Amino acid sequence: MNIELIGEEIPLLEGIRTARAIRRLKPDPVPIALIRKVCEAGTFAPSGGNRQPWQFIAVTDRERRAYIASLYRETFTQYIQPAIEAAKAPDYPEAKRRNMKAAIYLAEHLHEAPVHLFVAGWTRRGAPQSQALFPAIQNVLLACRAVGLGASLTTAHRAHGEAIDRYLGLDPEKTPSIALIPIGWPKGRFGRPTRRSIDTCFFENVVPAQSKD
Amino acid sequence: MNIELIGEEIPLLEGIRTARAIRRLKPDPVPIALIRKVCEAGTFAPSGGNRQPWQFIAVTDRERRAYIASLYRETFTQYIQPAIEAAKAPDYPEAKRRNMKAAIYLAEHLHEAPVHLFVAGWTRRGAPQSQALFPAIQNVLLACRAVGLGASLTTAHRAHGEAIDRYLGLDPEKTPSIALIPIGWPKGRFGRPTRRSIDTCFFENVVPAQSKD
Numbered sequence: 443m444n445i446e447l448i449g450e451e452i453p454l455l456e457g458i459r460t461a462r463a464i465r466r467l468k469p470d471p472v473p474i475a476l477i478r479k480v481c482e483a484g485t486f487a488p489s490g491g492n493r494q495p496w497q498f499i500a501v502t503d504r505e506r507r508a509y510i511a512s513l514y515r516e517t518f519t520q521y522i523q524p525a526i527e528a529a530k531a532p533d534y535p536e537a538k539r540r541n542m543k544a545a546i547y548l549a550e551h552l553h554e555a556p557v558h559l560f561v562a563g564w565t566r567r568g569a570p571q572s573q574a575l576f577p578a579i580q581n582v583l584l585a586c587r588a589v590g591l592g593a594s595l596t597t598a599h600r601a602h603g604e605a606i607d608r609y610l611g612l613d614p615e616k617t618p619s620i621a622l623i624p625i626g627w628p629k630g631r632f633g634r635p636t637r638r639s640i641d642t643c644f645f646e647n648v649v650p651a652q653s654k655d
Numbered sequence: 656m657n658i659e660l661i662g663e664e665i666p667l668l669e670g671i672r673t674a675r676a677i678r679r680l681k682p683d684p685v686p687i688a689l690i691r692k693v694c695e696a697g698t699f700a701p702s703g704g705n706r707q708p709w710q711f712i713a714v715t716d717r718e719r720r721a722y723i724a725s726l727y728r729e730t731f732t733q734y735i736q737p738a739i740e741a742a743k744a745p746d747y748p749e750a751k752r753r754n755m756k757a758a759i760y761l762a763e764h765l766h767e768a769p770v771h772l773f774v775a776g777w778t779r780r781g782a783p784q785s786q787a788l789f790p791a792i793q794n795v796l797l798a799c800r801a802v803g804l805g806a807s808l809t810t811a812h813r814a815h816g817e818a819i820d821r822y823l824g825l826d827p828e829k830t831p832s833i834a835l836i837p838i839g840w841p842k843g844r845f846g847r848p849t850r851r852s853i854d855t856c857f858f859e860n861v862v863p864a865q866s867k868d
Binding site for chain 1: 662663664665666667668669670671672674676687691694695696698699700701703704705707709710711712713714715716719750751754785786789790792793794796797798800801807808810823824825847848849850851853856857858859860861862863864
């Protein structure tokens with residue numbers, strides 16, 4: 443497998459349109475060089491003053507992933523319970539129900555995901571510069587799409603953020619982890635995610651009064 | 656010009672690696688359908704609970720752009736003055752000096768940029784969900800790269816945020832604008848931006864003690 447050549451063909455706009463969150467992942471290992479490649483794509487994102495505030499920590503060790511998954515599951519159960527109840531209503535939208543099922547699957551199987559990729563970043567004036575990391579995070583998600591890896595963006599680990607940061611060797615005050623991206627070979631297929639039409643949210647010059655909601 | 660076909664060929668990873676900020680723009684007009692296309696790419700970004708909190712406002716009207724540029728320039732002059740002084744030092748890094756020159760150029764010529772694209776988003780519990788918008792913003796920047804448009808990410812308009820939001824027809828409490836992306840045909844070329852090596856910020860399992868900042 444020549445890592446340098448993998449995923450170099452897929453067109454940018456097609457990739458953007460079909461990079462849906464993939465939460466059902468095979469447990470098979472992923473070459474660390476391929477994870478390095480998708481993280482390198484992250485580094486080409488813009489950042490204020492080109493400060494490049496990111497760090498990428500790819501957790502591959504089985505025991506470490508089990509520990510992270512146990513903390514994640516704990517948060518997820520508390521956080522999602524009201525949503526699971528709400529989803530029992532007969533008029534609950536089908537697309538949302540599918541998303542929730544996938545999120546529950548991820549929480550139950552997180553320990554099996556071969557890579558737990560954390561993106562961490564510098565703080566500034568005591569506050570995490572999380573918005574400075576999200577362009578890089580999006581690049582990583584798109585690069586996963588390009589090389590054929592399933593990935594999704596989660597932040598639920600933040601409920602145990604300080605413990606997890608220390609476990610990763612990060613100083614929670616200086617370089618907290620902002621996102622956890624579980625990565626692996628996809629069980630399902632890439633595809634266009636459900637979105638409202640661009641015409642509901644695109645305006646020239648001024649937003650008309652009736653669209654303000 | 657068939658808008659649907661423009662930019663569909665460029666590969667994703669190559670686009671990510673060469674989407675440097677382009678701040679020198681030609682004043683020539685850009686078809687609004689092409690701006691709609693790059694914003695549509697924005698809508699395929701992930702958002703928590705698939706809430707899709709974004710609105711895109713493309714300001715093309717000449718007088719409106721002049722007004723926005725005047726407010727932007729005012730902020731920029733105050734904000735950048737210390738940096739301009741610092742850049743006079745003989746040991747100031749050349750790459751940073753080039754970036755600063757381009758930022759000054761943008762501030763002086765913003766009224767000429769044919770499109771001032773604002774990305775606005777819903778607030779939640781009174782706070783702007785800016786981090787929820789940055790994946791979409793990065794998609795827009797990459798889509799500009801794909802279709803051959805120059806673009807860069809700025810947030811300096813926020814110093815006059817409330818005035819600008821009202822001018823755009825946005826409620827500053829409910830859907831503040833987060834980013835201003837000036838867009839136009841590039842005067843220069845796309846290219847690989849200056850970045851430190853991925854090996855300085857990529858770690859497996861644990862960040863070693865000596866790499867913590």
